[in-house]
Amino acid sequence: MKYLPFLGSEVKQSEFNNAFFHFIPVPLEKSVSYGKGTKLGPSAILKASWELETFDGISDPSKANFHTHKPVNCNKSIENISNQLNEKISSVLKINKLPVILGGEHTVTALAVKSVKESISDFGIIHFDAHADLKDTYQNNPYSHACTIKRVFDLGCPIVQFGIRSLTEKEDFFRQKNKITFYDAQLFFNNKSPQIMIPLDFPDKIYITIDVDVFDPSLMPATGTPEPGGLMWYQVIDILQNIIEKKKVIGFDVVELAPKKNDHSSDFICAKLIYSIIGMIDRKVL
Numbered sequence: 001m002k003y004l005p006f007l008g009s010e011v012k013q014s015e016f017n018n019a020f021f022h023f024i025p026v027p028l029e030k031s032v033s034y035g036k037g038t039k040l041g042p043s044a045i046l047k048a049s050w051e052l053e054t055f056d057g058i059s060d061p062s063k064a065n066f067h068t069h070k071p072v073n074c075n076k077s078i079e080n081i082s083n084q085l086n087e088k089i090s091s092v093l094k095i096n097k098l099p100v101i102l103g104g105e106h107t108v109t110a111l112a113v114k115s116v117k118e119s120i121s122d123f124g125i126i127h128f129d130a131h132a133d134l135k136d137t138y139q140n141n142p143y144s145h146a147c148t149i150k151r152v153f154d155l156g157c158p159i160v161q162f163g164i165r166s167l168t169e170k171e172d173f174f175r176q177k178n179k180i181t182f183y184d185a186q187l188f189f190n191n192k193s194p195q196i197m198i199p200l201d202f203p204d205k206i207y208i209t210i211d212v213d214v215f216d217p218s219l220m221p222a223t224g225t226p227e228p229g230g231l232m233w234y235q236v237i238d239i240l241q242n243i244i245e246k247k248k249v250i251g252f253d254v255v256e257l258a259p260k261k262n263d264h265s266s267d268f269i270c271a272k273l274i275y276s277i278i279g280m281i282d283r284k285v286l
């Protein structure tokens with residue numbers, strides 16, 4: 001599998017210490033329960049990034065310095081993968097730079113957040129997904145992709161969810177009982193751009209996790225567990241813009257792309273999504 005540097009067609013990669021955006025490929029595919037292929041996600045995103053325009057319509061975020069890491073070796077135990085990822089994330093946070101995690105199945109978020117928590121104590125999670133992922137275990141595996149947000153909750157992170165449209169009654173009860181804020185997909189059908197209110201006591205620092213199945217399958221068919229009735233491109237972009245304007249992003253991930261042959265569109269959407277978030281952060285930092 002080839003791992004090209006992010007936007008390497010246009011941008012010379014920076015040395016580790018000089019780069020602000022650190023791309024960390026995590027080709028994890030262990031607990032996928034339906035469609036397969038997430039291990040091919042990171043390399044497909046990196047390849048698609050070569051097709052991006054550097055001007056994003058507002059500015060040229062490619063001038064921020066980029067560094068693409070070697071992929072985490074995912075042919076290991078979850079503990080070993082967690083340690084490898086922890087080493088990368090902690091080294092990036094130590095120099096006050098920003099990790100961009102490329103999944104891989106959604107389990108990478110639980111591992112990444114656990115690692116971020118060791119460096120930064122107080123931050124909230126902004127979670128985009130079709131699924132609530134609040135099961136305590138799934139198929140006897142607490143590190144299943146279906147449990148990843150429950151693992152994050154267990155670490156003590158406040159959570160706001162967007163685009164959910166598949167969950168058990170138990171998960172729904174859990175999030176209501178535990179004051180998890182949610183803006184489910186149906187809301188965006190009734191009102192194309194509902195007013196988003198992040199709780200007043202939500203931390204200033206945020207980690208964003210985007211399971212790409214938050215998008216409607218008409219836009220994003222290349223994912224393992226697609227669900228009808230998802231969000232469209234500008235709905236996701238508007239929410240992100242709105243939140244990133246007010247909060248400080250300390251890291252983010254894009255997960256669950258399972259590339260399909262003859263569908264470059266899904267790969268490119270993930271690359272463009274990442275680059276759009278980079279633009280929003282970059283314009284704020286400068």
Ligand SMILES: [Mn+2]
Binds near residue numbers: 131214
């Ligand atoms: Mn999902």
